[in-house]
Amino acid sequence: MSRQPRKLTQPAILWLQVWGLAALQGAITLTWIVYNLYLPQLLVQFGYSKQLAVGLLIVENALAIVMEPLMGGLSDRTQRWLGTRFPLIAVGVVLSSALFIAIPAVVVFGQQADVTRTVLLVVLVSWALAMTVFRSPAISLLARYAKPTQLPLAASLLTLVAGVIGAFKPVASQFILSLGAVLTFSIGSLVLLATAAVLRWLNSHLETPEATVERTVAQPLSISALGLIFSTGVSLTWGTRSFMGMLPEMLTTQLDMANVDWLMVGIAIALAFAALPAGEWAVEVGNRKAMLIGIGVTVGLLQAIVFIPTWLTLGAAVVGVIAGLSVVSNSAIPFALMLVPHQQAGWxxxxxxxxVAAAVSLFGLVFPAANPIAPVAGAVGGAISFSVAAACIAASFQVRSTSDADLTRD
Incomplete structure (x- = not known):
């Protein structure tokens, strides 16, 4: 009597691949930190005004509003046609890495070769666009590396790595600038290439039984689902930026401290590590329910910070906001992935x-980086933004995803 071949089941989370994706997310965060730090300096060296940096970032984010969904959708087609998203990811990473090195090269050698100033602007915008070519396709791989109900836990690694790297920006800025543009941009470029290569290698070890299905089956897009995802991205980003923008002034006033950079680093690190229990809890109670609870806690404590201004209230509220906000920020990508068919993860x-890009662009127009955000404006604006996000998440329960059969706890 012949034995039936045993069917291999995929683990709930492919941790090695998720770690590879988290490393790439960390590299993306690192390159943007380097870019934002050096941009004003490089513009001045090439004869531009330092203030141009603000306008340039706003334009780049405005272009990303269109490019991110476009590249994500194109990667969905690549997945159906070729069974993989990596051709698009590889093109984007290689192009981004080359342009990243080209940025300081234009500044250092361009003046000697009488290169026109417009060339630098073209290279800067081209690099920002190249980053949009692969970010959405790459992060959408999370849907492949974890089952729908386990996405918040898997996403917590991405939140942790990106959060820890971003946390040290206030205190590491001078060190990064002291390395010099050429060395720093070269390191960033090599890290980006290396992490993408590692992720590609890890991904190649996966069995792909669903690839043939994805090549032939194209699910229709839900316009309402995409609209809710976009609106949630705008409102969550605006709310988070409002809170983080007003917090330094609140800490300075209530704690009577001249410099709160290290305290902000500690808060940012706490937010990053809080993603791990937040992701596990979101798996237990359901991702969208967890987001709604997290938003409720965050909105309430934001008002307490401002309208009950004592150091005790501030300390307790900051701890509570870290818990609530970590749930919300960590669950955002899983929310987007759960709301669309698996074949449309890129979209x-x-x-x-x-x-996110729309919020960053608009936020830069309303609150210039040089001006601190007034606590009342930050608290009220943040509360309104988070409330809009809560409305979008609540409305999403009426949108049926092809993954709904798996979302028994959501």
Whole structure:
């Protein structure tokens, strides 16, 4: 009597691949930190005004509003046609790495060769666009590396790595600038290439039984789902930026401290590590329910920070906001992935990042980086933004995803 071949089941989370994706997310965060730090300096060296940096970032984010969903959708087609998203990811990473090195090269050698100043602007915008080519396709791989109900836990690694790297920006800025543009941009470029290569290698070890299905089956897009994802990206980003923008002034006033940079680093690190229990809890109670609870806690404590101004209230509220906000921020990408069919993961991720880009662009216009955000404006604006996000998440329960059969706890 012949034995039936045993069917291999995929683990709930492919941790090695998720770690590889988290490393790439960390590299993306690192390159943007380097870019934002050096941009004013490089513009001045090439004869531009330092203030141009603000306008340039706003334009780049405005372009990303269109590019992120477009590239995500294109990666969905690549997945159906070729069974993989990596051709698009590889093109984007290689192009981004080359242009990243080209930025300081234009500044250092361009003046000697009488290169026109417009060339630098073209290279800067081209690099920002190249980053949009692969970010949404890459992050959408999370849907492949974890089952729908386990996405918040898997996403917590990405939140942790990106959060820890971003946390040290206030205190590491001078060190990064002291390395010099050429060395720093070269390191960033090599890290980006290396992490993408590692992720590609890890991904190649996966069995792909669903690839043939994805090549032939194309699910229709839900416009309402994409609209909710985009709006959630806008409102969550605006709310988070409002809170983080007003917090330094609140800490300075209530704690009577001249410099709160290290305290901000500690808060940012706490937010990053809080993603791990937040992701596990979101798996237990359901991702969208967890987001709604997290938003409720965050909105309430934001008002307490401002309208009950004592150091005790501030300390307790900051701890509570860290808990609530970590749930919300960590669950955002899983929310986008759960709301679209598996074959449209690129579209879902791209729409979310498009919403993030829209919020960053508008926020830069309303609150210039040089001006601190007034606590009342930050608290009220943040509360309104988070409330809009809560409305979008609540409305999403009426949108049926092809993954709904798996979302028994959501």
């Amino acid at each position: 879902g991720t791209g729409m979310y990042f498009g919403g």
